[in-house]
Amino acid sequence: MLRWIIFVVVYAVLSFYALQALKTATRYPWVYYLFIAVSLLVLGNFIYQFTLSEADGRVLSKPKSYAFGFLVAMLSFKLITILFLASEDLIRLLSGAYSRFSGDSKEFSLPSRRRFLSLVALGIAALPFSALLYGMYRGKYNFKVLKYNLEFEDLPDAFDGYQITQISDVHSGSFDNRKKIEYAVNLINQQQSDVIFFTGDMVNNKAEEMYPWADLFSSLTAKDGKYSVLGNHDYGDYVEWDTEEEKSENLESLKKLQRDMGFDLLLNESRYLQRGTDRLALIGVENWGRGGFKKAGDLEKAAGKVDKNDFKILLSHDPSHWEDVVIKDDLHYHLTLSGHTHGMQYGIEIPGFIKWSPVKWRYKYWAGIYEELGQFINVNRGFGFLGYPGRVGIWPEITVITLKKKGVA
Template identity: 65%
Template sequence: MPRFLIVLSVIYLVMAFYGLQGFKTLFKSVWVQIAYGVFFLAAWLNLIIRVLNYTPGDGVRGQIALAGGIFFSFLMLALVLGIVLLLEDVVRLFVFGYNKISGVADDQTRFFPSRRKFISGIALGIAALPFGALLYGMYKGKYNYKVLKYELEFDDLPEAFDGYQITQISDVHSGSFDNREKVAYGIDLINKQQSDVILFTGDMVNDKAVEMEPWADLFSTLKAKDGKFSILGNHDYGDYTSWPSDDDKTRNLEDLKNLQKEIGFDLLLDTHRYLEKDGQRIALMGVENWGRGGFKKAGDLEKAKKGISKEDFKILMSHDPSHWEDVVIQDDYHFHLTLSGHTHGMQFGVEIPGWVKWSPVKWRYKYWAGVYQELGQFINVNRGFGFIGYPGRVGIWPEITVITLKRKGLT
């Protein structure tokens, strides 16, 4: 068994037992207490069995991902419950010590203070919030598609493209899908936007091209007047799984490229296309993955720029937003709009439009979800269409972005 899983198991079991002490304060029925233990043990044993039967190269999806999600939900329940009870125990210990030192010794203070039912109830109530949210995220949140619409204005947008509509999707991670009806609903929602062009900004699979094959017919139904274009994300290269040989890994990437072509995507590999309308045009560019912090740096912006004028209106597709931060916004070509994904918003956070926008991923990425503007240039970081690892989403829902380009000064 992996060492990290042993450590995690010890923490889990200790905190679950500790939380049981507070649970017993609230529920005196032995059968309810037994049920508490059975559920915790079942979640733990299910994960252990899945890990021990895991085949390297399969990726974190399917039953092992589900087992991990359930285990993590119970772990959060135990941790939050245990932390609140620990704080109460610190107070209980302080009160007991104070009584001893001060010489108070009546029938109520002679013994260690008992756990209070009120505090145990608060602890369980607080712990139930992340527990319930994580379970909801796996049951429904992962397919809770949201259409987010933005209108972006530019001084130099060609007049013919005033009102031009783009639909962006990203991070499909088809290897994690487990509900064809829900995915079909998401595809239909994309088509209902009736955008001029559909742009996909990488991570079609978790690891292998075959993951996309069961879903290819659905994605083939995506339609837009000016076509649909795509780029590669870090997961598309097959770097996070094992391969019998380098040739197999190379063949897998070629299979994925061919599959994207069969679906109808024009895959942009450090190159560009021009979108034309009424005799005017804008440049659409796409680079291979370029990421900071150990992620593949395959993208070649200079190569993609060849044949494009500085005066052209430019839209860049680059999977990782760190590329925009570290390279793109400093480039003298001025990229009007960059479209990225990659972060998923960590699939966990709190968003109340106009009030709160938070996710732990903000500590890793400055630009992690939504539209940002720097140096007169925009980026939209899509929260992702799919999911990976934790088989769900909490607060950060799967996203379909619709961006309308507007020229300033036109009515």
């Protein structure tokens, strides 16, 4: 209860401070009342969803996600506005103190706020506010196909030009638009890749979240099949289950569902993709993540039947596994495919010029292709979304990678 009281007080102070910018910028009372009404509505909905709503325990339901999203948008508007006002107030305070102690004035008084600066503050604050709303309305389904050509000296000849499609972090429990998901699934099939890899987090928490979408993902096709691994959300660790048996049954249901949809689920095991006498080793590990994330992945077990001279592709959900374990392993893993970060669903990306997101402060390898010690990783930005129900600047991704034999025209 105390934390909610503190939160409400802080929110009220921020709202009051931001209101001063509006009062300086405009003299129309309806603008103030609208701002107050929207602020109260967003706060009230957030408190309701996270305290009184009947949603299951720690499960982040769609209403909760949207309540969180609107709150983030409002806070971004207020904090940026306050940043400008606080800077101006510091200058006003110093100016008033100088006038009082220099003898220019017998009484201490603050200069008036400048309308121009308030207008600038409100204009700049409106940019992330609008972007966050757009991200919830359209950005979350703004699917992008990103294509890469990767060259390897020891790629088997028969696999020169071999095309891979990777998707990751579906988070089906967050979907709310069937037509958009139909479009994305069709977009995947249009790539006509040789194989499809899914690198974890099919659901947010429960297998049942995927049931309404299973028919769509069952329609994904590739000549050499579909392969998948588990992500941290697939284990049901973020739900308050009544019993451990219920949690275990949920995981088994998800495993069965993936297989029923045509995915070959790799649980610390390997397969071979064959072209004539040439082959690629495909290794899939369960989730292994740095910090508090589950470490069920067993690379040694997964690669137990793989020859050290094989060309190897590894499916591992969390890129921290690649950084901490894979690139230092005695076996040479030519290409690792990961996801997990979502690119934080927020950032700035202009291909060839800039790629930035706050998630880079947590993950060194957070989006796109990286190379270390002659080994590559692709970190997929994610197909779905979680928490904030949108995307800004870091769009949902379908990766298409073509393997090329180095030196072959």
